[in-house]
Amino acid sequence: MKTIEETYDVVVCGGGLAGVSAAVASARHGARTCLVQDRPVLGGNSSSEIRVTPHGAAAFHAYARETGIVSEALTAERAANHEPIMENGWTNSVWDLTLYDLVTRTRGLTVHLNTTVEEVKSEGQEIREVVARVANAETALRLRAREFIDCTGDGTVGDLAGARSMSGTEARSEFNEPHAPEEPSEEVMGSSLHFKTIDVGHPVPFAAPEWAVRYDDPSFFYEGGRVPKTLRSGYWWIEIGPPWDTLHDNEALRHELTRHVLGIWDYIKNRDPQLRARARNLALDWVGQVPGKRETRRLIGRSILTENDLIGRAVFDDEVAYGGWYVDLHTLGGLLAENSEPLNARHLDPTTEYAVKTYVGPFGIPLSILVSRDVANLLMAGRDVSATHAALGSIRVMSTCALMGQAAGTTAAVAIRHGVGLESARRDHIAEIQQILLRDGCFLPNVRNADPLDLARSASVSASSQELLRGTGPFSPSRLADLGQWTDHPVYPYSGVLERRCAQWIALGTRPRLDAVEVCLSNSTSAPRPIRARLFVVDGIWDYRVDPGDPVAQTVLEAPPGGPQWVRWDLGGGVDPSSLPANGYVRVDLDADPDVEWHVSEDVVPANLAAYEAQPGRYRRFAGGASLSFRVEPPQDCFSPDNVISGVTRPSESTNLWRSDPVDPLPQWLQLEWPAPQTIAQIQLTFEGQLLREYHAYPPFYRDPQVSADYEIQVRRSGRWVPVSAARRNFATRVVHDLAEPVSADALRVVVQATNGDASAGIFEVRCYADAVCAPTPFGPHTGSPESCLPNGGRGGQWQDNRRHSHEEARAS
CATH class of the missing domain: 2.60.120 (Jelly Rolls)
Structure with missing residues (x-):
């Protein structure tokens, strides 16, 4: 057995969307970061191994799409992928590769795949190192760091470090939550396996093995809320938890779920009175063998988020993320219970009393539920955060988890930068953390841009036209x-x-x-x-x-x-x-x-x-x-140019959006002007788009029509307009322009020459800085001098393999 020792500022354990977002955020802000993932691919439940669609607030609230790192990846995946999104089987390996591309492009980030954390070594109330084993390599890793982030979902690192946790369902008397039962229970929501089919163009038989579960009763499906909506892929309701332990009985659950997947497909193909004719030409193309978990343990933080916080849309001083999925509590027992998740048992009718009662958000999420109460240098993000069972029903969805991950990674980097502990960072540097998150493209319902470094905030704004x-x-x-x-x-x-x-x-x-x-x-x-x-x-x-x-x-x-x-x-x-x-x-x-x-x-x-x-x-x-x-x-005139410095990058209490008059042809320009020349080294633009609906709605190769595709940035010097940067074929909403050298100018223009389809140019926000402070956007357009941005310019960012550099830097430290 070979042992390798590495030292970092931050170690993130778990490579789902929370872990990827945490690791990328930490590294982007200067912390030497390591991401440890126990699978060969990133993405967790969203990966091609499990194939759950990333959900979030936009499923129920218009313009509530999650932005930040998760949006960068999803937007890039949709622009590149030929595969339509399908619920429960949603994508192919293009998504895996998009995430791999993202982490590989991130400087200062080392990634260890196929690596399982087996031991945590602590001194007092702090973790000193995690010990992990690399599968199929006879290699052990000893990873030391100042800060650790548990994104394992199961709270493995926290548990090994002695952190207290919660599991099961709290009684109503504990937090007075509407969905809490009268008596507490050790049971949790179950795990699922998914499958995918292919139309072969002619009838194809299917015979289930003798060890598969046999289904014969249509009422089990049609009266129990288990109606197949598509035969292409399925189904979240192939779910089992109790009497198995979703943590320690994971392999037993995998086999049991496989028995049910094959039995359900056998029923659809051979006996279902409504579906068997439609399934005649369909063959099984893929059956998952990694259970998608919903719930195991939840680590206790500085506070505990409850369902009442969601319902009341509580405002937290340390707000760092938000949610808006409904209180989605699956029936405990899954396939072994009489009905599936209660809303599906009500045929997904959004007007039922149950549906309306579970409708929450958008609500803020505090940093205090991400900071461990017991381990001084431990953060957590994802479904293992400090929340009740009822609150977890909403915040466990992956896009929300990704936002919590980005917040955790940003907090860790800020703590490293200031040389303080996590609780001190939360208490004394929360305004800085919030402003960094906003600058990096995140949205916080109760916080707006107050960045003192942003020169645009002091500018007067005008435009060539505006839509009325x-x-x-x-x-x-x-x-x-x-x-x-x-x-x-x-x-x-x-x-x-x-x-x-x-x-x-x-x-x-x-x-x-x-x-x-x-x-x-x-x-x-x-x-x-x-x-x-x-x-x-x-x-x-x-x-x-x-x-x-x-x-x-x-x-x-x-x-x-x-x-x-x-x-x-x-x-x-x-x-x-x-x-x-x-x-x-x-x-x-x-x-x-x-x-x-x-x-x-x-x-x-x-x-x-x-x-x-x-x-x-x-x-x-x-x-x-x-x-x-x-x-x-x-x-x-609700689309005024002044909206680009409103401090908010989406419609909420106002439109927060400039749109040019669609009657006036492009190009159209937006102008910032200062009473005295400013030194400008970096410009960040946030374009309209990508926020109205969930990614289920986005077809293959989709580029949002409202996003500006081709544009030029000009500055005014001595009364003359001089181009300093440009972009071609852009599909990203947030784009950072680093100028070749700082310029002194009393005005700046963004000249939009083409969009991805809309007749109007649309911009949510413009930021300007004297130094390079904005996090990079690796999936953005080809940017640079106007001469270098040829019309056939490709997708952006110089690809570079940082893995060798990151490994060598870590070992040298």
Whole structure:
């Protein structure tokens, strides 16, 4: 046995999306970092070995897509991959290679694959080293570091270091959580195996081995919430936990799950009355042999996140991430229980009391649940963080875990930089950590850009033009290209028929004034229909209160027979401007009338979304993010150039977006101007796009139409505009431009020459720095001087293999 000793600043154990994000973030901020993964590929449950789709807040909240490191990778994967995303079998090895490419490009990061942590050596309350074994190499690694991050999912490092943990289900009396049972339980959510099929073009038989489980009863599937929605791949509900221990009985569960996978496919192929004809030409192409785990142990941190924090959208001083998936608690026992996850047992009906009660977010996540209470130099990220069983039901999804990983890696690097412990970093340097996360492309619901180094914040902003919000109609062309919906989950409502109360958010401008609002309606009866309409001021696009206060205006509209036709609401000379929030939102609500349809637009107006009343007193996002047809007078200047220095990089309490006038052809420019020359060495741009829906909706080779593809950056020196950088064929939302040498200029322009399809140029944020402080974007475009950015320039970033350099640096230390 060969033993190798290596020393780092930070060691990250576990190579799922939390671990990858933690390791990349740590290394990007100067910490010598090692990532240890016990599998041959990265990605954990999302890898080609398990194939679970990364989920997150955008499944239930428009414009809640996770950004940061996980978005960089997913955006690059979609731009390069020919394979459609399929639930439970979602991708091929292109995703594995995208993650491998990401970590390989990251300077200062060493990666050990096929390496399992077996021992932790501590002194007092601190870990000194982890001992790991490299499979098939007869090699042991002794990895020393100042800080350790447990992203194993199982909390293995923390447990070996003596950290206390939680497991099972807490009783309601402990935290008073709505979904907690009266009595505590040791049971946890189960593990799953997935499979994938292929259409061979002719009938193909399937005979299950005699050791497979035999299924014969259709009611087990169709009444138990186990309805196959597709035969291409499946199924999350092939899940088993108790009576097996999902941690120590993992191999027994793998075999048991294999028995059930083959038995379920045998039933579909040979006996299912609804599906066997459709399955005639399908053959099994792949069956997973690595169980995807949902829950084992949870390490105790400085605080414990509860379901009540999610429901109340608690605001934490140390907010470093966010979530928004519903409280997704699977039935304990899985296939051995009467029903699957309760929402599926209710046929995924989003209007049921259960569905509405589990709907949470977007909510902030505090750093205190990532910092170990017992081990001074241990962070955790992923599903092993300090949370109750009920809270874990929401935050365990992988995109949320990735955000927690990036926060943990950033915190570790900040602690190293300042030479302080993790709790000191959390307590004394939280503002710095938050500003770094925002600068690196993350979103925090309750924190905005206050970076003192960002020169753009002191600039005045103007543009060649700006789009005015006029509205959208039922036949307005879509600007989303081939962006689809998450087909594995109901797209509800399917139409704008007013079976329930519905509403449309309308973004206001810098000097808000409203004279009239029009809605496009159809009346299926032969007589006019009265419809009560109300206009509310709301806090933002995620203000789901049905009655957020007294309406600023209300009336009864008359929908004439037939349609579609515009129905005008004349606001009587205008609503009092003092009651309207500048750069905020109002909402037009129409009461229910099943004889009237409020037409859904083919288009989605950026940052202007619709909702429906799922249960009395509770709105939910309309469909997968949609706009109902409306017109507004006068047009609103809600896409002002000033929005690029609002400090927020997505629609939330306002649009936070500049868009050029789509009537004016490209190129269009955005300009920052200072009263005195500034020294500029680095520019970071955040473009519109990639935020409306989950990645289920993104087809192969997708490049978001709203992202600027070709553009040039110019500075004004001595009254002349001089190009200093450019990009070609960009698909990334966050792009960093390092200038060849710092320039002194009193103004800067971003000139957008082409987008990936949209008629408007769109930018969320511009940042400028005198030094290179922004983290690199390895999957960005080819950038450099305008002369070097030829029209046929390829994908960006110089590829370099940092592994040898990182190993040698680590061993030398």
